[in-house]
Each structure stands twice: as C-alpha cells, then as structure tokens.
Amino acid sequence: MQYRRLGRSGLQVSELSLGSWVTYHNQVDTKGATEMLAAAFDAGVNFFDNAEVYAQGESEVVMGxxxxxxxxxxxxxxxxxxxxxxxxRESNTTVNRKDTLNRKYLMQAVDGSLKRLGLxxxxxxxxxxxxxxxxxxxTxxxxxxxxTQGKALYWGTSEWSAADIRAAWEIAERHHLHKPVMEQPQYNLFHRKRxxxxxxxxxxxxxxxxxxxSPLASGLLTGKYRDGVPAGSRASLESMGWMREQLQDRAKNAAVGQLAxxxxxxxxxxxxxxxxxINRNPRVSTVILGASQASQLHDNLGALAVTPKLTPEIVARIDAITQPLAS
Structure with missing residues (x-):
C-alpha cells in the first residue's frame, strides 16, 4: 500500500480506502464490519469513509x-x-435539519456523528x-x-461544482478561515468529466x-449485471430500485464485456x-472501495498489483471502449 497526501495538506491517506455506503447495517452487521475493517487495516488501509445519512445514522453506529x-x-x-x-424527513418541523448546510444544522450534525461513531x-x-x-x-x-473547536481536523465538499468550491476556498482565504481541502466526487470509467x-x-x-x-459504477464495472440483477447484490435491495435501470444499460454492459x-x-x-x-490518476488521493463480503474486499485490494500494468497503450484501449459512454 502506498500513501498520498490529501491535496496540499500534510495528512497521508492510503491510496485505497474503505467506505460504508449501502453495506453497513443494511448488508453488514457489526461483526462483519469489524472483520472487514481489520482485513483492510492489515492490508495498509488507513481511511474509512462514512456519512450521517448512511442507513439513517446506523452505518456510523456500526462503524463506531x-x-x-x-x-x-x-x-x-x-x-x-x-x-x-x-x-x-417526515414533517415540516424538521426544516432546519434536512437538505441544508446552515449553521444550526451543521453544528448539531457533527455532534450527532461524534456520538454515533464514539469518537x-x-x-x-x-x-x-x-x-x-x-x-x-x-457554511x-x-x-x-x-x-477550530477540535471536533474535526479537515473539511471539504462532495459533488460540488468547481465554481462553488472555488467560492468557498476564496471566502476562507479572504477571512483567514480553515479552507476546504478535499472533494469527494464520483469517479469511474463511465463518470469522469467532472x-x-x-x-x-x-x-x-x-x-x-x-x-x-463509486469506482465500480455501483457494480456495473464488475460485469455481474450483464445478465440481469443477481440476488443478494446491492441493486436487488428494495431501497436501491432507482439504481437498477442504470445497471442494466445495454451499451455500457457491452463495453464491460470488451473490458473483460x-x-x-x-x-x-x-x-x-x-x-x-482510477488509482493511476495522480490527482486522486484515495479510491474509496465498497464491499459487503471479505472476499470482495480482498479482490478489490488486488488492484494495487494491477496499477503498474496499465501502460499508456493499455489505457488508450480502455479509454477507446469507455470514453464515448462517459458523462
């Protein structure tokens, strides 16, 4: 495992990391999460990603x-x-604690996450x-x-436009505030323009x-959706119905067949x-992996040995297949 600085900060993150979206609480209990975190850590992973909204807070509880x-x-x-x-989300009385980045919500949201994570x-x-x-x-x-209060060490954005990130950075620069250091965007062979x-x-x-x-485009890039939605996959979950149509895109699944x-x-x-x-891109500090089973995690970590094999000629072939379908 190699480590990269998070932007210009001094913090070093493992080039591959482990996330909890969809899986923790929904597919993985505390015992399973403990085993996967341990396996990732033994492989050199030092960054573990979560979010308040994942499983309505239960993902943080499991990870904690x-x-x-x-x-x-x-x-x-x-x-x-x-x-x-x-x-x-259920009533109008919650207007200051959903779909917002106002001061009241943020100052209380971080306290909730700290409690759930036990940190x-x-x-x-x-x-x-x-x-x-x-x-x-x-914001x-x-x-x-x-x-400044010591409840977090660095802050950043996720799926913000370049214009909004620059505006936030310039406000912080102008007022001598802590600047946004990182962005968490979706990035994979079919989603790359941002x-x-x-x-x-x-x-x-x-x-x-x-x-x-989403390095695997929610599983599309594993090839397992080329013949439909397999039982037990994340797309088979009732809450993931919105994802199923995307995963059955014929053109993209045909491209995956060529990548095979x-x-x-x-x-x-x-x-x-x-x-x-993705890992070959020097702009990427870390690639967040997702896994519901230890076998998936071990397979994904095997990408470290593949990265040096991606010669300019191989990359050109990959891009010729996927870039016309990328957003």
Missing amino acids: QAFKALKWNRLDYIVSSKFFWGLT DFIDLIYCHRPDPHTPIEE VRAMSDII VEQEYARLYEDTGLGLTTW GIADELGCSLAQLAIAW
Missing part, C-alpha cells in the same frame, strides 16, 4: 462499534463523515451536497468553526485533493482493472 472492538491507536486511522440530508473528533468532514439556499459564507464559517475537466484548474490553484467514490478481454490479458478481474485505472 467496530472501532471500539478493534481498539486501534487513534493516530493510525482516519475517519470521515458527511452532512447535508439529515436524519429526519472525540472526526478527521474529515464533508458538505455532502451543495445548498443553494444557504450563503456559502455561512464556510460553520465548517471552519467546527475545526474530475478530468471541470476540476482541472482547482488542483493547481487551490491544491484540491480527491477522495473518489483486457482484464484477462492482464490476469486480473474487471473490478481490479477499473479500480487500478
């Missing part, structure tokens, strides 16, 4: 219980959470989506204050680091090929 069981030195692992959607501080916190109804300056000041084009100026201008999610030939040549799985393709 696993940390307690593992008894790791707090200096040895990095934890994240993300805020925006809140936990309650004194969270290493990385993200504004999970942009909030067009709250002034960016209010920047709240996130900066959370860091990372490769829209953010291009930010890497040099602001030192933006990336902690990318390249994976065979390199002696790797499709998943390893897709993860290695």
Whole structure:
C-alpha cells in the first residue's frame, strides 16, 4: 500500500480506502464490519469513509462499534463523515435539519456523528451536497468553526461544482478561515468529466485533493449485471430500485464485456482493472472501495498489483471502449 497526501495538506491517506455506503447495517452487521475493517487495516488501509445519512445514522453506529472492538491507536486511522440530508424527513418541523448546510444544522450534525461513531473528533468532514439556499459564507464559517473547536481536523465538499468550491476556498482565504481541502466526487470509467475537466484548474490553484467514490459504477464495472440483477447484490435491495435501470444499460454492459478481454490479458478481474485505472490518476488521493463480503474486499485490494500494468497503450484501449459512454 502506498500513501498520498490529501491535496496540499500534510495528512497521508492510503491510496485505497474503505467506505460504508449501502453495506453497513443494511448488508453488514457489526461483526462483519469489524472483520472487514481489520482485513483492510492489515492490508495498509488507513481511511474509512462514512456519512450521517448512511442507513439513517446506523452505518456510523456500526462503524463506531467496530472501532471500539478493534481498539486501534487513534493516530493510525482516519475517519470521515458527511452532512447535508439529515436524519429526519417526515414533517415540516424538521426544516432546519434536512437538505441544508446552515449553521444550526451543521453544528448539531457533527455532534450527532461524534456520538454515533464514539469518537472525540472526526478527521474529515464533508458538505455532502451543495445548498443553494444557504450563503456559502455561512457554511464556510460553520465548517471552519467546527475545526477550530477540535471536533474535526479537515473539511471539504462532495459533488460540488468547481465554481462553488472555488467560492468557498476564496471566502476562507479572504477571512483567514480553515479552507476546504478535499472533494469527494464520483469517479469511474463511465463518470469522469467532472474530475478530468471541470476540476482541472482547482488542483493547481487551490491544491484540491480527491477522495473518489463509486469506482465500480455501483457494480456495473464488475460485469455481474450483464445478465440481469443477481440476488443478494446491492441493486436487488428494495431501497436501491432507482439504481437498477442504470445497471442494466445495454451499451455500457457491452463495453464491460470488451473490458473483460483486457482484464484477462492482464490476469486480473474487471473490478481490479477499473479500480487500478482510477488509482493511476495522480490527482486522486484515495479510491474509496465498497464491499459487503471479505472476499470482495480482498479482490478489490488486488488492484494495487494491477496499477503498474496499465501502460499508456493499455489505457488508450480502455479509454477507446469507455470514453464515448462517459458523462
């Protein structure tokens, strides 16, 4: 495992990391999470990603219980959470704790995550989506204050536009506040324009680091959806109905079939090929992996050995297959 700085910060994150979206609480209980966190840690992974909204807070509870069981030195692992959607949606009385980045919500949301995770501080916190109804300056000041209070160490954004990230960074620069250090965008062979084009100026201008999610396009790039939705997959979950149509895209599944030939040549799985393709991008600080079984995790970690095999010629072949279908 190699380690990369998170943007221009001094924090070093493992090039592959482990996330909990969909899986923790829904597919993986505390025992399973503990086993996978331990396996990832033994492989050199030091960053574990979560969010307030995952399983309505239960994902953080599961991860927190696993940390307690593992008894790791707090200096040895990095934890994240993300805020925006809140936990309650059922009435108008919850207007200040859902779909917002206002100061009231953020200052209380971080306290909730700390309690669920059982931690004194969270290493990385993200504004999970942009909030067009709250002034960016209010959000920047709240996130900066959370860091000043010692409840978090670094803050950033997730799925923000380049213009909004730059605006937040410039407000922090102007008022001597803690700046956003990282962005968490979706990035994979079929979803690449934001990372490769829209953010291009930010890497040099602001030192933006990336902690990318969905390296396998929600499983599409594993090849397992080429013949339908298999039982037990995340797309088979009732809550993931919105995902099923995307995973059965005929053109993309045909492209995955072509990628399988390249994976065979390199002696790797499709998943390893897709993860290695992201890992080769020097702008990516860490690739967040998802897994519901230890066998999936071990297979995904095998991408480390594939990365050096991606020669310019191989990358050109991969891009010729996937780039015409990418957004």
